[in-house]
Amino acid sequence: MRILITNIGELTTNAPGAGSAPGASPVPGVASVRGAGSVPGAGSVPEVSPVPGADSVPEALEGPDPCGTLHDAAVLIDGDRIVWVGSAAEAPDADETVDADGRAVIPGFVDSHSHIVFGGDRAAEFEARMQGQKYAAGGIRSTVAATRAATDDQLRARLRGFLDEMLAQGTTTVEIKSGYGLDVATEERLVRLAAEVTPEVTFLGAHVVPAEYADRADAYVDLVTGPMLDACAPHSRWIDVFCETGAFTVPQSRRVLEAGVARGLQPRVHASQLGPGEGVRLAVELGAASIDHGTYLTDDDVAALAGSDTVLTLLPGVEFSTRQPYPDARRLIDAGVTVAIACDTNPGSSFTSSMPFCIAVAVRDMRMTVAEAIHAATAGGAAALRRDDIGRIAPGMRADLVLLKSPSRVHLAYRPGVPLVEAVWKDGVRV
Numbered sequence: 490m491r492i493l494i495t496n497i498g499e500l501t502t503n504a505p506g507a508g509s510a511p512g513a514s515p516v517p518g519v520a521s522v523r524g525a526g527s528v529p530g531a532g533s534v535p536e537v538s539p540v541p542g543a544d545s546v547p548e549a550l551e552g553p554d555p556c557g558t559l560h561d562a563a564v565l566i567d568g569d570r571i572v573w574v575g576s577a578a579e580a581p582d583a584d585e586t587v588d589a590d591g592r593a594v595i596p597g598f599v600d601s602h603s604h605i606v607f608g609g610d611r612a613a614e615f616e617a618r619m620q621g622q623k624y625a626a627g628g629i630r631s632t633v634a635a636t637r638a639a640t641d642d643q644l645r646a647r648l649r650g651f652l653d654e655m656l657a658q659g660t661t662t663v664e665i666k667s668g669y670g671l672d673v674a675t676e677e678r679l680v681r682l683a684a685e686v687t688p689e690v691t692f693l694g695a696h697v698v699p700a701e702y703a704d705r706a707d708a709y710v711d712l713v714t715g716p717m718l719d720a721c722a723p724h725s726r727w728i729d730v731f732c733e734t735g736a737f738t739v740p741q742s743r744r745v746l747e748a749g750v751a752r753g754l755q756p757r758v759h760a761s762q763l764g765p766g767e768g769v770r771l772a773v774e775l776g777a778a779s780i781d782h783g784t785y786l787t788d789d790d791v792a793a794l795a796g797s798d799t800v801l802t803l804l805p806g807v808e809f810s811t812r813q814p815y816p817d818a819r820r821l822i823d824a825g826v827t828v829a830i831a832c833d834t835n836p837g838s839s840f841t842s843s844m845p846f847c848i849a850v851a852v853r854d855m856r857m858t859v860a861e862a863i864h865a866a867t868a869g870g871a872a873a874l875r876r877d878d879i880g881r882i883a884p885g886m887r888a889d890l891v892l893l894k895s896p897s898r899v900h901l902a903y904r905p906g907v908p909l910v911e912a913v914w915k916d917g918v919r920v
């Protein structure tokens with residue numbers, strides 16, 4: 490079944506020079522490629538400058554288009570793959586044609602950080618925080634109690650509900666972490682349930698020290714790196730740890746990550762969310778795919794990231810929902826750090842599942858250009874998951890695409906909170 494999506498007003502490929510699949514006619518130079526200089530508002534600088542160094546027009550606006558934008562374009566899908574990308578005027582025949590009517594198409598969002606297997610919620614805690622109470626990592630423990638009490642079917646139904654709402658908002662790939670069980674049996678349930686719906690499963694037994702191990706954190710790390718890892722590794726691809734004051738120290742974090750690596754899992758790290766620390770350098774040293782949060786980064790952290798393959802995953806919903814200061818994405822991107830955007834959907838610090846919302850916040854409050862934010866939410870997420878088959882629209886990639894209701898991706902930030910997704914294809918199937 491070959492499906493042609495044609496008459497695309499603005500196509501975000503994230504693949505400058507995207508040509509054609511074997512067997513299809515290449516169409517170099519047919520579709521016009523515009524630089525990011527065409528991004529509306531590029532010349533204006535907002536009056537409010539909450540981020541240091543934000544007084545000048547971002548360098549990225551003068552550089553190449555990170556989105557590999559094509560206009561008057563078409564995409565051909567065959568089965569679960571993209572097989573051709575080029576000018577609508579040169580599009581090959583297909584079994585079915587979808588007329589985009591001049592609207593924008595982007596890659597499906599890759600949400601590389603979520604915690605969506607849990608019971609209960611923490612609406613009261615959020616309400617109290619909005620009235621002035623500070624966020625602390627220990628709030629996780631209340632979700633642990635609700636999660637342990639929930640049945641597999643209850644957790645599964647909740648999880649599928651979150652996936653449905655994510656898909657409706659354009660997210661076609663999601664990473665899911667455990668971390669609300671904190672005992673062997675419940676952590677095993679969480680990674681097993683997550684593995685039913687995504688290959689991107691992360692064992693996060695070291696999310697916080699559970700109440701029953703208060704003042705015995707090292708004994709809890711023994712459990713995480715021993716029987717809990719034994720139970721969870723078969724269902725997981727990734728090992729993660731919350732390396733932060735109030736959670737796990739750097740030596741404890743190292744033990745967790747190294748134990749996971751020894752079992753064939755790949756590391757990723759929560760760090761520098763609540764204050765500066767050594768988690769970023771630990772992540773880089775161990776070759777982690779991503780360090781997530783990075784709200785408080787030193788110059789040494791930024792330099793270490795820039796010289797590494799470790800992605801910095803920004804979680805704008807967290808700063809929004811906890812009233813923390815936003816990290817300066819401009820500083821990171823200009824230093825050469827690869828940046829991703831993810832939702833961190835969880836009941837405590839960020840209970841949004843909307844990548845468009847996170848993009849809007851990243852553009853407004855982290856000083857990313859719209860093009861950079863869209864790239865970070867798609868290709869950036871793919872890099873954070875070390876995936877080379879998603880996050881771009883090019884021949885050979887998985888057919889994960891989003892047709893917007895708007896003529897431009899800019900509307901995702903320009904019209905915050907408005908549902909702008911017209912249609913979503915995942916693995917070539919319109920959902």
Ligand SMILES: [Zn+2]
Nearest residue numbers: 602604759833
């Ligand atoms: Zn998280």
